[in-house]
Amino acid sequence: MPELPEVETTRRGLAPVLANRVIQGAVVRHRGLRQPVPRGLAQKLAGAAVHALNRRGKYLLFDCETGDHRRGTLLIHLGMSGRLWLVDAKTPPQKHDHFDLVFDNGRVIRLRDPRRFGLVLWLKGDPLAHPLLSSIGPEPLTADFDGTVLHRATRSRSAAIKLVIMDSHVVAGVGNIYANEALFRAGIDPRTPAKRISRARCDALAREIRNVLAEAIDAGGSSLRDYVGSDGMAGNFQNNFLVYGRSGEPCTRCGAVIRELKQAQRATCYCPRCQKR
DNA sequence: CCGACAACCTGTGAGC
């Protein structure tokens, strides 16, 4: 399931499949995603070459050149329950298989998304200028993001730090799990008002956000083929969660009992002893 | 600008 590390894992798994390939066609079985899948998308994609597969936050960007030599971007977001599977053209679609990208070698990238919070769009021109992407914050794994950036972005925010690092306009791609994990690693109470966090602790938090995301990508990367193949999620970083899903268990660092509460209707797990305001 | 909250949708597991 799709947090930034899984999206990146998916990207890395699919990129070699796309290299030097032409899209033969596309199949739209259900247009009712977060936004309607645009009419005419399949015709637009037929005959297009994919030059690259990029990622921005949790969005996948297929950089395409259509049959009439126009540049465009197929934008896919996996929402809460979306996955991309690599299958053969003859594989029968199952329930919730809403979209296929069919390649000239008979391989198919298939989107399965039960909850339909995902997105399939066609963007003309500069994709990063599209409203969905233009206001996204810095990529956490590039030099665009560090403690200085985080400190500046949090000065006006009285909301809890966990909510602020999950705000995609502050930093791209930090979801519920990794927000919890990064705050534990940085020793910060998730309820702390963001503006009250010192420069030094912003440094630590930015560093731990980067660390946990990078480690998770490495863990997913160890079983790339399985993930993008047909066996579903094969990353193993879930074994490395230190707080998420561990309420009631002893903290791995200090032994105190991990607690759970709700912030904006999302589960927050934290160690009451290791994490300070 | 900021924060709180509802909305979108289906599947799953717990509890009765």
Add this chain to the structure above:
DNA sequence: TGCTCACAGGTTGTCG
């Protein structure tokens, strides 16, 4: 076994 409820890895829009 079956019902109801809470909850799930995300994002956007609205309202005060």
